[in-house]
Amino acid sequence: MPSGVQEVFRVYPQTTSFDEPNEIVPECLRKDFIEASLIMTLSPKASAALSRRCLQSILRDKAGVKKGSLDREIQQAMEHLPSHIAGAIDAVRQIGNFAAHPMKSDSTGEIVEVEAGEAQWNLDVLESLFDFYYVQPSLLAEKQNALNKKLADIGKPPMKTSI
Numbered sequence: 001m002p003s004g005v006q007e008v009f010r011v012y013p014q015t016t017s018f019d020e021p022n023e024i025v026p027e028c029l030r031k032d033f034i035e036a037s038l039i040m041t042l043s044p045k046a047s048a049a050l051s052r053r054c055l056q057s058i059l060r061d062k063a064g065v066k067k068g069s070l071d072r073e074i075q076q077a078m079e080h081l082p083s084h085i086a087g088a089i090d091a092v093r094q095i096g097n098f099a100a101h102p103m104k105s106d107s108t109g110e111i112v113e114v115e116a117g118e119a120q121w122n123l124d125v126l127e128s129l130f131d132f133y134y135v136q137p138s139l140l141a142e143k144q145n146a147l148n149k150k151l152a153d154i155g156k157p158p159m160k161t162s163i
Contacts, residue, residue, distance in 0.1 A: 018123055024138045025130050026061065029054055037123055044119035045099040051122035052096025055089060062133040085132060088125045095122055
């Protein structure tokens with residue numbers, strides 16, 4: 001290492017182990033997710049803060065929650081989510097709080113930091129939410145439209161329920 005250099009970081013090209021969200025996901029959410037995934041190894045704290053922001057945007061966009069604190073919005077959304085997702089979304093808030101608010105450990109007195117595995121978990125949860133709220137409904141609607149066209153072609157009424 002050159003004299004006086006403490007650490008070396010690769011700035012470009014940035015890489016991530018996460019795929020870009022499906023194009024059906026709104027651009028603002030895609031951008032936050034991509035940024036959170038790119039910064040995760042360099043700053044889990046920054047990644048967690050972006051994930052928290054992304055979660056709140058998803059809930060306001062798709063879960064029909066009343067605008068308020070993220071804690072209250074999560075409580076409203078949990079009632080309508082599959083249990084495996086509902087149980088994980090509060091983790092995004094809690095981990096994001098470590099990033100946004102300096103909290104000290106009762107046992108050590110040190111500020112609790114966001115760990116890389118926690119930031120990664122947040123991104124995993126966001127991927128599940130993207131799939132639940134955006135990707136799967138879109139895929140199912142495409143399939144339903146194709147079936148309804150086929151039914152119409154043979155003189156049958158469309159499916160009884162719409163996705």
